[in-house]
Amino acid sequence: MSTNPIFVIIGAGLAGAKAAQTLREEGFDGRIVLIGSESGRPYERPPLSKGYLTGAAEQASLYVHEEGWYAEHAVELRLDRRVTGLDRAAHQVELDGGERLDYSKVLLATGALPRRLAVPGAGLDGVHYLRTLQDSARLREAIQAGDRVVVVGAGWIGLETAAAARGYGCEVTVIEPQAVPLQAALGQQMGAFFADVHRRHGVDLRLGRGVTELRGTGHVRAVVTDDGDEIPADVVIVGIGARPCTELADGTGLAVDNGILVDEYLRTTDPDVYAAGDVANAFYPRYGAWIRVEHWANALHGGPAAARSMLDHDVVDDRLPYFFTDQYEIGMEYAGWFPVGGYDTVVTRGNLDEAAFHVFWLASDRVVAGMHVNQWDEGIAPIQELIRAGRPMDPRRLADPSVPLADAARSASSSAAVVDSS
Structure with missing residues (x-):
């Protein structure tokens, strides 16, 4: 060597x-x-x-x-x-x-790499996975035709591609086995918010449903769900994890x-x-x-x-996990982490109906994760500060838009105000 x-x-x-x-x-x-x-x-x-x-x-x-x-x-x-x-x-x-x-x-x-759909017909033409630039280019060409699109999986990739397909005028159906989109990541309340966003933009959400078969001769023509529905499809997008x-x-x-x-x-x-x-x-x-x-x-x-x-530099990267999404008029940033069942309270701050709000996930009154939707003046930084502080918070002050987030971080929790316990 x-x-x-x-x-x-x-x-x-x-x-x-x-x-x-x-x-x-x-x-x-x-x-x-x-x-x-x-x-x-x-x-x-x-x-x-x-x-x-x-x-x-x-x-x-x-x-x-x-x-x-x-x-x-x-x-x-x-x-x-x-x-x-x-x-x-x-x-x-x-x-x-x-x-x-x-x-x-x-x-x-x-x-x-994307997890593959393991059902009969999964190898038909017209079935797309998204990982590479070439994948995206092929999918963009396919959905620009404005045809019928079925998205399997209502995670981040599934919802973002559904939004893109609607932007090209496609008829879009999303199939998801959970009760709401993004349930594992965001819980019931925020999953329901994203479901409403997509419904308002004309997406047919089939929740609590799985896929048993893709049908077609050479090219996919339909997706069969576990309750027996056959949904016509010219394009199938699979987003079931990686x-x-x-x-x-x-x-x-x-x-x-x-x-x-x-x-x-x-x-x-x-x-x-x-x-x-x-x-x-x-x-x-x-x-x-x-x-x-x-x-x-x-x-x-x-x-x-x-x-x-x-290079043997003794430096720990202690950044908080972070991600963002863009769907239709929705821009969102999220920071933090919690294991399954790792929070007991969800606090919302702002107007969900107007798609301009903050959300905080708390465990024992401490913020463990948070996100904002279209709150770009403040952005993600104050949420990250609240998480890093690790101090008990008053959920009522977190929920009050008149209280600056920086002030809320300095406030000790005196009682619990549960907004959502999903």
Whole structure:
């Protein structure tokens, strides 16, 4: 193995690209190899279900760096290549075709892939999954025709693509086994809010329903639900979650559990192997738990955090989990985290009917998560401050729009005012 340091980054998405950038910014002058399975340079994924899919954003705006940045910063960008093996003992990675690369340290930023729909007919033409730029381009072309679209799954991807399809004039049906959209993420009340938003925009929501079959000859023509309904479809979009791409870690002795397990420094159980982004199940000291976050901010900040850790900087990235969505006239930001059943009170502040409000999830009167809808003057920062404060709050003051959020943070809770206990 070479005596010069070689850092290999596997996964040329946002996390990998930002890790390479940070290594150079922090003074690393060794060799950096950034390997990606797609044919284009690293780009950001949120627009794939938002602005790029709707036509509001051009492809050129998606890229993390200008085309010449990688050569200018001596980052070897290996595109359209797949890493097939990780040899920890030899400190090597193997690429398709048999090439082997030495590494001093390696970062696994392999991301996640959409979970596949496992029903008869799932392989028909016209069935779409959304992960890559090419996926989004194909889906945009399909829904621009304004035909009948069925979306399977009412999570973030499902709802955002449903909104995009309605924007093109498509007839849209969303099928979801839970009682409301986004139930696991936001609970009953906020899930019901998003359901109402989509209904107002003409989406047919089939809640509490599953899919048993896709029908068609060559191309999908209908979706069959578990109550026997047959819904006509020219396009089917599947958004039923994602699985972390842990294949390189599986069987190597690295700890894997719903992603590659890493500590608060994004180190695996091997001191020369790191993981970041969607594939990493990272330990959060704030929560005393491992959490895998599949959102843009995690890749944006996780890649640089991993790079600094690879350089032996003793810095913990203690950012709160964060995500955002754009659907129709709705813009939303969310911060925080709670396990299933990890809150006992939901407080709303503002006018849900006018789609301008805050929401706070509390456990024992402490804010553990919060979001705002179309409250851009204040944004997400005061919500994050309330969470970090970790102090008991008065829910009545949180719910009162006349009380600045900064003042509410200084107020100790004297009684509980339950707005929602879902």
